[in-house]
Amino acid sequence: MSEEYHVLDLLPAYAIGSLEADEVNRVEQHLRSCLICRTEANAFQETAEQLSFAAPVASPSPDLKERLLQRARAARPGESTVSRQPARPFWERLLPAWGLASLALIVGLAGLNFLLWQRVDRIEFSTAPGGMRAVPLTATDAAPAATGFVLISADGGDGALVVDGLPPLGEDQQYQLWLIRDGTRTSGAVFSTDEKSYGGTRIRAPLSIAACGRSSRPALNERNKIGVFEWPPTPRKSQN
Amino acid sequence: MKSTTDYARYDDERLIRLIVQGQEGALAQLYDRYNRLIFSLALAVVDDRATAEEITLDVFMRVWQKAETYRAEQAKVSTWLTHIARHHAIDILRRRSVRPDHFAVAWDDVDFKAESPDQDPQEMTEISMRRERVQAALAKLPEEQKQALLLAYFSGYSHSQVAEALHQPLGTIKTRLRLAMQKLREFLGDEADASVQPSSAYNRSKEER
Numbered sequence: 266m267s268e269e270y271h272v273l274d275l276l277p278a279y280a281i282g283s284l285e286a287d288e289v290n291r292v293e294q295h296l297r298s299c300l301i302c303r304t305e306a307n308a309f310q311e312t313a314e315q316l317s318f319a320a321p322v323a324s325p326s327p328d329l330k331e332r333l334l335q336r337a338r339a340a341r342p343g344e345s346t347v348s349r350q351p352a353r354p355f356w357e358r359l360l361p362a363w364g365l366a367s368l369a370l371i372v373g374l375a376g377l378n379f380l381l382w383q384r385v386d387r388i389e390f391s392t393a394p395g396g397m398r399a400v401p402l403t404a405t406d407a408a409p410a411a412t413g414f415v416l417i418s419a420d421g422g423d424g425a426l427v428v429d430g431l432p433p434l435g436e437d438q439q440y441q442l443w444l445i446r447d448g449t450r451t452s453g454a455v456f457s458t459d460e461k462s463y464g465g466t467r468i469r470a471p472l473s474i475a476a477c478g479r480s481s482r483p484a485l486n487e488r489n490k491i492g493v494f495e496w497p498p499t500p501r502k503s504q505n
Numbered sequence: 506m507k508s509t510t511d512y513a514r515y516d517d518e519r520l521i522r523l524i525v526q527g528q529e530g531a532l533a534q535l536y537d538r539y540n541r542l543i544f545s546l547a548l549a550v551v552d553d554r555a556t557a558e559e560i561t562l563d564v565f566m567r568v569w570q571k572a573e574t575y576r577a578e579q580a581k582v583s584t585w586l587t588h589i590a591r592h593h594a595i596d597i598l599r600r601r602s603v604r605p606d607h608f609a610v611a612w613d614d615v616d617f618k619a620e621s622p623d624q625d626p627q628e629m630t631e632i633s634m635r636r637e638r639v640q641a642a643l644a645k646l647p648e649e650q651k652q653a654l655l656l657a658y659f660s661g662y663s664h665s666q667v668a669e670a671l672h673q674p675l676g677t678i679k680t681r682l683r684l685a686m687q688k689l690r691e692f693l694g695d696e697a698d699a700s701v702q703p704s705s706a707y708n709r710s711k712e713e714r
Contacts, residue, residue: 274683277682277683277685277686277687277690278657278664278679278682278683278686280686281654281657281658281682281686282592282595282657282658282661283657283662283663283664283667283682284663284664285663285664285665307579307580308690309686309690310580310584310588311580311581311584312686312689312690312693313658313686314580314583314584314587314588314591315635315639315689315693316639316643316654316655316658316659316689317542317545317546317587317590317591318542318632318635318636318638318639319636319639319640319643320542320545320546320548320549320659321545321548321549322541322545322636323541323544323545323548323554323557324540324541324544325540325541325544325554325557325558325561326558329540329544329558329561329562330533330536330537330540332562333532333536333562333565333566334529334532334533336562336566337529337532337565337566337569338529340566340569340570466578467577467578
């Protein structure tokens with residue numbers, strides 16, 4: 266995209282919310298396809314929100330914390346979001362192929378197609394220097410040239426995804442990594458690939474998967490046990 | 506259940522991940538760390554303590570229920586919290602269709618020494634330092650730029666509303682806001698570029714583990 270179409274001059278005001286509606290639309294439409302302006306917008310957003318630190322200091326009532334915790338106990342995290350997320354039809358198409366797989370890790374295109382995947386019970390971990398583990402992802406027929414790895418930190422607390430060879434996307438599309446346990450899926454990351462089909466991102470939501478086991482949240486599909494994604498996963502030694 | 510002391514060792518991102526797991530202690534720790542910041546911001550916008558407390562509750566309940574939507578690659582946790590708080594407060598202000606008859610934020614009233622002495626020590630070392638940095642950066646701005654910037658930020662005014670409130674031409678206000686933000690970003694550059702958790706206390710605790 267050429268320089269003349271950038272919206273850099275509007276980004277400071279966009280960050281503090283002072284643009285008029287038509288300007289907001291123009292900026293947001295542009296940000297969807299321009300990494301330069303998106304990076305600038307994030308930087309100005311950080312700057313804008315720092316103004317909050319300059320508000321005159323005041324303290325809420327001492328009992329506000331207890332009120333918060335009471336509300337929190339009455340509403341466990343995730344309930345409201347999960348209850349609004351219906352199971353998507355693509356689940357039903359994928360389930361038979363997975364059978365009794367006990368773990369699933371999917372890279373897909375906004376839930377419409379899945380291109381890379383892995384099941385924990387079949388993983389053979391590679392151990393890298395520093396104790397990191399690498400989990401290879403398997404390509405599907407939808408993207409036979411795709412390759413990928415999930416890298417897991419030594420303590421299992423962090424993960425990163427590296428992919429290559431994924432098909433190019435439209436400007437308004439991104440790839441998504443799903444982590445799945447007992448039919449409950451959680452987005453691990455949303456990411457894009459560069460012009461050479463290479464991409465990488467940090468995985469941000471693995472702990473929510475670990476939490477599912479004791480959560481009262483209903484699985485999206487109780488009948489089909491898609492699996493348990495352990496995080497950190499328990500390494501399984503190769504039978505070889 | 507971990508003790509509060511244990512959670513105090515964790516950085517903000519770690520707390521968010523523990524909140525996703527449903528660990529109430531992590532929520533309590535995040536509240537201890539940021540309740541004054543969020544409440545102060547909300548109060549500056551709505552100028553009503555009861556409403557500001559409700560906004561504070563709403564912000565932390567949103568974190569409790571939507572923590573998995575946080576994206577560290579896009580913003581710091583504190584930025585995420587203040588973004589939610591400010592937009593929520595401004596929405597409430599707009600729904601009321603009644604604005605405070607004065608500028609809710611009186612900058613000359615800011616007195617760091619007036620802070621409660623029993624506040625969380627981490628807040629003392631981290632948030633107070635950031636407050637001082639922002640205050641110092643604002644002090645470098647020309648008065649008319651600072652005035653327009655704060656009116657836009659804390660009142661949610663558009664360019665045209667700021668222009669009307671300050672009796673200035675629209676083009677003048679646009680220029681003032683743009684320059685103010687660019688300068689503020691420059692003055693706060695080190696802070697904005699800092700790692701997600703700049704706390705020396707957090708770093709020490711990590712090294713000790």
